[in-house]
Amino acid sequence: MSRATHPVSPEELMAYLDGELALGRARECAVHLEQCADCQSLASDLRLVGLQMNAWQVESAPESLKASITAAIERHQGASPRTKGVWHFLTKPLPRGAVWATAGVAGLVAVILLYESSRVVTHSAPAVSSSLVEVSAPPVPLPQPGENSQTANTPSAPMIARTASLSMVVKDLEQSRAALDGILRRHGGYAAQLQSEAPEGQGRTLTATLRIPAGQLDLVLAEVKKLGRVERESQGGEEVTAQYVDLNARLSNARNTEQRLVEVLNQRTGKMADILAVENEIARVRGEIEQMEAERQGLEHRVAYSELQVELKEEYKAALEVAPPSEGAQLWNSFVDGLRVAADSLLGFVQILASCAPTLLLWGLILFWPARWLWRRRRVGAGAKTSV
Amino acid sequence: MDSDAREVLLLREYEQLSYAEIATLLRLPVNTVRSRLFRARMALKELLVAEPGKA
Numbered sequence: 001m002s003r004a005t006h007p008v009s010p011e012e013l014m015a016y017l018d019g020e021l022a023l024g025r026a027r028e029c030a031v032h033l034e035q036c037a038d039c040q041s042l043a044s045d046l047r048l049v050g051l052q053m054n055a056w057q058v059e060s061a062p063e064s065l066k067a068s069i070t071a072a073i074e075r076h077q078g079a080s081p082r083t084k085g086v087w088h089f090l091t092k093p094l095p096r097g098a099v100w101a102t103a104g105v106a107g108l109v110a111v112i113l114l115y116e117s118s119r120v121v122t123h124s125a126p127a128v129s130s131s132l133v134e135v136s137a138p139p140v141p142l143p144q145p146g147e148n149s150q151t152a153n154t155p156s157a158p159m160i161a162r163t164a165s166l167s168m169v170v171k172d173l174e175q176s177r178a179a180l181d182g183i184l185r186r187h188g189g190y191a192a193q194l195q196s197e198a199p200e201g202q203g204r205t206l207t208a209t210l211r212i213p214a215g216q217l218d219l220v221l222a223e224v225k226k227l228g229r230v231e232r233e234s235q236g237g238e239e240v241t242a243q244y245v246d247l248n249a250r251l252s253n254a255r256n257t258e259q260r261l262v263e264v265l266n267q268r269t270g271k272m273a274d275i276l277a278v279e280n281e282i283a284r285v286r287g288e289i290e291q292m293e294a295e296r297q298g299l300e301h302r303v304a305y306s307e308l309q310v311e312l313k314e315e316y317k318a319a320l321e322v323a324p325p326s327e328g329a330q331l332w333n334s335f336v337d338g339l340r341v342a343a344d345s346l347l348g349f350v351q352i353l354a355s356c357a358p359t360l361l362l363w364g365l366i367l368f369w370p371a372r373w374l375w376r377r378r379r380v381g382a383g384a385k386t387s388v
Numbered sequence: 389m390d391s392d393a394r395e396v397l398l399l400r401e402y403e404q405l406s407y408a409e410i411a412t413l414l415r416l417p418v419n420t421v422r423s424r425l426f427r428a429r430m431a432l433k434e435l436l437v438a439e440p441g442k443a
Contacts, residue, residue: 011422014429049432053432054401
């Protein structure tokens with residue numbers, strides 16, 4: 001891949017991930033990293049290498065080997081006031097800057113282990129340089145995954161913020177709530193939020209956001225599920241390793257910058273304005289550091305405490321269903337319906353009448369006299385004819 | 389992987405020294421440390437890709 005267009009060299013990108021880049025440059029790097037797929041892939045490669053190196057472990061040595069090593073050490077050093085130290089060395093990571101004697105012993109261990117194991121990537125080479133002896137020696141004290149082997153920048157295992165949600169129907173809400181409290185207490189969790197509702201015409205509900213220590217989540221889930229019938233369940237996990245590593249890198253960069261600024265402040269005897277400018281800068285960087293630390297703690301908390309959303313619904317006691325009616329009852333029902341229809345139609349007729357009555361009355365009054373006059377004239381006319 | 393690169397990688401990953409500390413220890417410029425470390429990590433990545441089971 002061509003890197004001609006990248007504002008950041010691959011080495012700089014690596015230094016950024018290691019928290020070894022100056023703050024200004026680190027910011028450019030962070031911005032570029034967000035946009036550039038090539039660099040993202042390189043960064044993930046680098047992180048992977050770090051993670052894998054930290055996860056490496058050598059299979060535990062057989063007891064006989066330990067015995068022979070102890071014997072060799074005793075031969076090597078005469079009487080053994082150091083034996084305890086050697087065991088300490090075998091089980092714990094070698095502290096930085098170990099004494100030369102330990103380095104020599106460690107070299108011996110490395111040689112023996114090299115014969116024992118057929119690993120491809122070995123840590124010991126034919127003495128590269130004198131300063132390397134203490135480094136190349138110990139394949140034994142490689143950090144174990146479970147151990148406290150988190151380095152400043154690379155967590156040994158992927159960090160995953162787990163979430164789960166449960167929706168359940170329970171018989172008795174009060175009882176379930178008490179049980180839920182008991183579960184929380186037993187597993188060292190706590191309720192971040194809890195809400196209870198009792199709407200009319202529906203069952204009561206309880207929604208809660210619980211925080212459970214990550215290792216206990218599965219146990220808690222199993223216990224909560226026993227409270228009732230599970231309607232819906234979902235689980236998820238967000239991998240935050242990359243976010244965490246980036247944050248650590250930025251934090252480390254900011255700390256370096258702060259240190260340099262403090263040094264500048266201590267050494268320079270410049271103009272007042274310069275000193276003030278440096279102090280302002282220090283205040284700004286410290287603010288950034290605090291913000292990032294809070295962010296990091298939040299992230300760690302999310303990983304350490306899984307989030308569990310619980311929704312408990314009380315079984316709603318709906319109105320009792322009536323058994324299907326018998327034939328007689330059906331007939332009676334139809335008759336009653338018929339009566340009701342008849343009454344309705346009568347009422348409708350009366351209503352129509354009532355609504356039309358004023359109009360009819362009005363026209364009746366208006367047309368009464370002419371009609372009567374016409375009627376009489378016809379009767380008179382008819383009487384005249386008959387009399388003629 | 390060549391021994392120079394491996395040396396830097398081990399100092400960084402297992403001894404957790406900073407670039408500057410490694411540079412002082414090996415009497416090298418920091419930039420050299422950085423480029424060796426990069427070379428080592430890339431080489432290690434190739435090894436891991438080639439033989440993932442052995443890692």
